[in-house]
Amino acid sequence: MQTHGWGRYPVIDSKAKTLEAADLWRSPFIPTGNFRSYADAALYQHHLPMKPHQLMSNFDGETGLLTCDAGVLLSDIVATFLPRGWFLSITPGTSQITVGGAVAADVHGKNHHIRGCFSTCVESLTLLWPDNQEINCSATQHPDIFSATCGGMGLTGIITQVSFYLKKVSSQWINQLSVKTLNLRDTFVAFEKYKSVEYSVAWIDCLAKGNQLGRSLVMLGEFYQNRDLQYRSPSTVSVPFTLPSFTLNSLSVKVFNELYYFKQRKTLAFTKTSVQTFFYPLDSIHQWNRIYGPNGFIQFQFILPKAASFEGMQSILTQISATGFASFLAVLKLYGPHNDNWLSFPIEGYSLALDFKMTKALPAFINGLTDQVVALGGRIYLAKDALMTQSQFEASYPNIPQFKTFRTEHCLDQHFTSQQAIRLGL
Amino acid sequence: MEFTITPWILVLGANSDMGIATAKKYAASGYNIYLASRNIEALNQHAQDIQIRHHVECVVLEFDACDFERHQIFIDALPQLPTGILVAFGYMTDQLVAQENSVSAKLTIDTNFTSAVCIIEKFATMYSAQGHGFIVGISSVAGDRGRKSNYIYGASKAGFTAYMAGLSHRFYNTDITVLTVKPGFVYTKMTQDLDLPANLTATPGDVALAIKKGVDKNKGVIYVKPVWRLIMLIIKLLPGFIFNRTNL
Numbered sequence: 038m039q040t041h042g043w044g045r046y047p048v049i050d051s052k053a054k055t056l057e058a059a060d061l062w063r064s065p066f067i068p069t070g071n072f073r074s075y076a077d078a079a080l081y082q083h084h085l086p087m088k089p090h091q092l093m094s095n096f097d098g099e100t101g102l103l104t105c106d107a108g109v110l111l112s113d114i115v116a117t118f119l120p121r122g123w124f125l126s127i128t129p130g131t132s133q134i135t136v137g138g139a140v141a142a143d144v145h146g147k148n149h150h151i152r153g154c155f156s157t158c159v160e161s162l163t164l165l166w167p168d169n170q171e172i173n174c175s176a177t178q179h180p181d182i183f184s185a186t187c188g189g190m191g192l193t194g195i196i197t198q199v200s201f202y203l204k205k206v207s208s209q210w211i212n213q214l215s216v217k218t219l220n221l222r223d224t225f226v227a228f229e230k231y232k233s234v235e236y237s238v239a240w241i242d243c244l245a246k247g248n249q250l251g252r253s254l255v256m257l258g259e260f261y262q263n264r265d266l267q268y269r270s271p272s273t274v275s276v277p278f279t280l281p282s283f284t285l286n287s288l289s290v291k292v293f294n295e296l297y298y299f300k301q302r303k304t305l306a307f308t309k310t311s312v313q314t315f316f317y318p319l320d321s322i323h324q325w326n327r328i329y330g331p332n333g334f335i336q337f338q339f340i341l342p343k344a345a346s347f348e349g350m351q352s353i354l355t356q357i358s359a360t361g362f363a364s365f366l367a368v369l370k371l372y373g374p375h376n377d378n379w380l381s382f383p384i385e386g387y388s389l390a391l392d393f394k395m396t397k398a399l400p401a402f403i404n405g406l407t408d409q410v411v412a413l414g415g416r417i418y419l420a421k422d423a424l425m426t427q428s429q430f431e432a433s434y435p436n437i438p439q440f441k442t443f444r445t446e447h448c449l450d451q452h453f454t455s456q457q458a459i460r461l462g463l
Numbered sequence: 464m465e466f467t468i469t470p471w472i473l474v475l476g477a478n479s480d481m482g483i484a485t486a487k488k489y490a491a492s493g494y495n496i497y498l499a500s501r502n503i504e505a506l507n508q509h510a511q512d513i514q515i516r517h518h519v520e521c522v523v524l525e526f527d528a529c530d531f532e533r534h535q536i537f538i539d540a541l542p543q544l545p546t547g548i549l550v551a552f553g554y555m556t557d558q559l560v561a562q563e564n565s566v567s568a569k570l571t572i573d574t575n576f577t578s579a580v581c582i583i584e585k586f587a588t589m590y591s592a593q594g595h596g597f598i599v600g601i602s603s604v605a606g607d608r609g610r611k612s613n614y615i616y617g618a619s620k621a622g623f624t625a626y627m628a629g630l631s632h633r634f635y636n637t638d639i640t641v642l643t644v645k646p647g648f649v650y651t652k653m654t655q656d657l658d659l660p661a662n663l664t665a666t667p668g669d670v671a672l673a674i675k676k677g678v679d680k681n682k683g684v685i686y687v688k689p690v691w692r693l694i695m696l697i698i699k700l701l702p703g704f705i706f707n708r709t710n711l
Contacts, residue, residue: 055655092512103515117516 040084043326044075045333046395046423049456054085056195061085062167067455068191070138071110073131075336076423077456078142078190085195087137093117094198101203102160107137107196112320114203119268119312123203124260126158130368132317137196142420143188143381147236147258147316150373154381156187159201164194167452171197185443188381190419192444192453192463208261209268211236211315215306217298221251221351225387228255228371235259236315242294243367243391246358250351253369254301258315268312275323282330285394290364332395335423337403340372340388341415349413350389353406357391362402364391379436379443382418390421400424419457427462437463469519473497473545475526475582476552480651481601483509484667485549488675490517497545499526499537500552528552528578529570538585547597547640547678548586550579555653561615568615575619580626587630590639597640597678600627601670604645604686607695610711631683642677643684646670647691663688 041048054061066083090108097103101123103114111125112132118124129144138144140162143154152158161175164186172194174182186193216231218224224239231237236258245252319325326334341349350369357364368390375384393399403424407417416433417425431437441463444450454463472489474482477498486496490513498506503525510521526537554574561568583598590596605613606620624643631641648654648664665673665687677685686692698711 092508093515094508094511096515 040069040072040080041333042076042079043073044335044395044423045326045329046335047077047080047456048333049077049080049082051080051082051084054083056085056087056090056165056197062169062452065452065454067453067458068107068137068141068195070108070135070141071133073134073138074142074420076421077460078420078422080456081454087195087197088135090197095200101205102200103203104198104200105136106198107135107140109136110134111136111139112317115312116268118203119206119209120266122205122207122266124206124312126202126204127152127155128316130317131320133320136199136201137191140187140196140199141189141191143376143378144420145372145383147238147256147370149383150232150237150371151235153373153376154187154378154383155201156183156376156378156381158204159187159199161200162186162196163198165197166194167448181443184378185380185440188378188419189440190380190455190457192455192458193449194453206260208263208265209312210261210263210265211258211310211312212261213308213310213315214257215301215308216255216257217301217304217306218251218253218255220248221347221354224251224253224255224369225347227253228369228387231255231257232371237371239369240297241354241367241369241389242298243354243357243364244291244294244361245298246355250354250358252298254298256315258310261309274321276325276327279327279331280329282332282394284328284330329392329394334395335393335399335403336390336421337393337406338388338390338418338421339407339410339415340382340384340418341386341410341413342384343386345413345415346387349409349415350387353389353409356406360402362393362399364393367391379440380419380434382416382420384416386415388418390418422457425461427460430461469493469495470546471495471497471543473499473541473548475499475528475548475550477509478502478505479551479553479601480653480667481646481649481670482549482551484671485551485599485674486521487513487517488668488671490519490521492675493517493519494546495520495522497522497524497541499524501525501527528582529573531578531581534578534582534585544589544593544596547599548583549599549601549674550583551601552579553601553603555613555616558611558613558615571615572619572622575616576622576626579623583626583630587633587639591634591637595638597642598627598630599642599644599674599678601644601646602627604647604691604695607645608699608706612711628684640678640681642674642682644670644674644677644687645684645691645695646687647694649687663690663694 039048040051054066064083066085067081068085068087069079072079088108090106093105095104115132128146139155143156145154164172166172216227218227234257239253239255241253370388372383407429411429411433472494474486476482478500490496500506503523506523510523513521554571556567602624603620605617606624609617627643634641648659650666670687673685673687
């Protein structure tokens with residue numbers, strides 16, 4: 038079958054295995070979730086779909102500890118538990134990922150600056166190793182296996198079951214404050230000013246130039262206390278077919294960005310927003326990735342250490358707005374301290390995520406930006422990465438040697454691999 | 464047996480993918496669930512899942528369809544008469560095996576026909592007495608016309624379809640719904656090695672939804688993917704001298 042990530046680039050032919058099949062361990066493969074990493078992290082000639090494994094096996098209504106199979110979707114957890122007053126402690130910007138995928142990419146959300154990555158709420162997890170050996174690990178039990186697996190992109194074993202804490206909430210509504218900023222400095226000031234607010238993220242107009250460079254809408258949010266937990270699964274609209282690749286060009290994106298930015302007229306806007314709209318705005322547009330046309334797109338997400346963030350962002354944004362590589366969505370976010378997981382993405386600083394329609398000229402452009410990011414002490418998010426080179430990777434993630442040694446020692450390198458792992462020399 | 468106002472559904476053969484999917488569909492709409500099968504261990508995991516997700520009661524029961532002697536004992540042990548039942552158990556083996564091995568052929572017929580008829584008839588009697596209830600049986604398009612590639616399985620399902628049709632006739636104009644389900648191709652454990660055409664193949668979730676809707680609307684026979692009704696109509700109408708030359 039044809040497989041691809043959410044960016045629809047690259048596409049490869051892959052055979053599916055099953056957990057029960059006797060020949061599971063006979064050839065290398067990559068365990069997969071809902072194919073929502075953007076590029077080739079879940080692609081290889083053999084893959085093991087974990088999505089069929091969706092059982093919840095325990096929930097403690099006192100502590101919020103949920104134990105479930107790796108294939109359960111986060112959307113399923115929200116639909117099941119939000120009406121009972123529980124929500125994900127850490128959630129990325131889509132609920133269409135599996136729990137196993139959340140662990141493997143050590144995902145983060147709008148509250149990273151306060152709560153850290155998904156692994157923070159993981160109490161323990163179960164891995165399946167070659168010849169069906171079951172391994173339980175946590176931050177205290179086999180901490181090396183745990184640190185390798187959280188953020189390990191599925192290369193350290195099959196994640197079969199995860200126990201993690203949900204958090205108590207008293208409403209399905211979010212109290213949202215949107216701050217309209219005039220330039221990048223203003224945007225950074227807003228992030229720092231509101232850094233004690235649980236959720237924060239900025240939509241940034243990456244085509245704005247000159248003294249408007251970096252103008253944004255900084256969205257801040259906290260759960261309401263109003264006891265309204267009525268939750269209806271969202272209705273969705275769908276992009277019914279792949280749009281022609283010229284749909285998104287620098288003009289159409291510019292128009293969209295202008296409209297979006299000027300829709301909010303005041304500097305501060307308070308709104309009551311649903312969980313769905315606040316956390317998962319794009320989930321209600323089914324297959325939105327089709328708008329980038331048949332060649333797919335690249336999502337480029339990098340993070341810079343705090344000291345280098347402002348100048349670095351300013352320089353990179355200047356280049357993007359100058360070259361006119363249109364980015365429909367650009368998201369800026371403040372991060373808290375890094376954790377101990379070997380390949381986890383976040384470091385304390387700011388990250389920017391941009392979507393670029395795939396074109397012939399794009400890889401060279403991205404490669405140039407990546408070099409600058411690495412030179413500034415930053416790095417690229419593996420769940421989004423499509424084009425990073427091995428040397429760029431090795432220069433930006435310091436724990437690669439121990440990750441590789443770990444894989445060799447436990448013979449995991451012979452069983453688990455992906456196109457991305459090969460490209461990055463893992 | 465006790466009577467409560469919370470509806471219960473009994474799923475016989477709950478380890479089948481269609482059985483468990485239907486149980487979950489009913490749990491999502493507030494039904495309590497009896498899951499019955501030979502393999503209790505796997506069912507316990509599903510029962511946990513159902514309880515966590517849907518906050519309903521879910522009870523696991525051991526049931527062997529071919530152990531006819533124990534059918535009545537099984538029913539007597541039920542804490543309450545379920546509002547409806549789903550017969551989801553079935554047995555399919557390779558046609559050639561069934562042709563050459565009469566034990567296998569008998570097991571196919573015993574499971575899909577004889578035991579299904581015997582257990583359903585007991586519930587039919589009880590539903591008839593109380594005046595309401597629903598009975599859902601998963602049959603097969605294979606029962607619509609015997610074909611050389613699986614006529615022993617097909618014959619067992621043909622018998623079952625005929626039985627269900629008769630039962631439906633018997634309860635016409637009552638509050639007892641009798642629904643025969645013909646799923647067509649379904650992605651299940653039974654078919655995971657087959658390369659099935661996507662537009663003719665349903666998921667267990669599709670089957671569950673079709674069953675729930677079929678019962679709610681008091682349907683008699685449903686094909687999960689409507690195109691199967693047309694396909695099987697054509698297959699049934701083909702004259703023998705043409706049909707016998709095909710390779711179906």
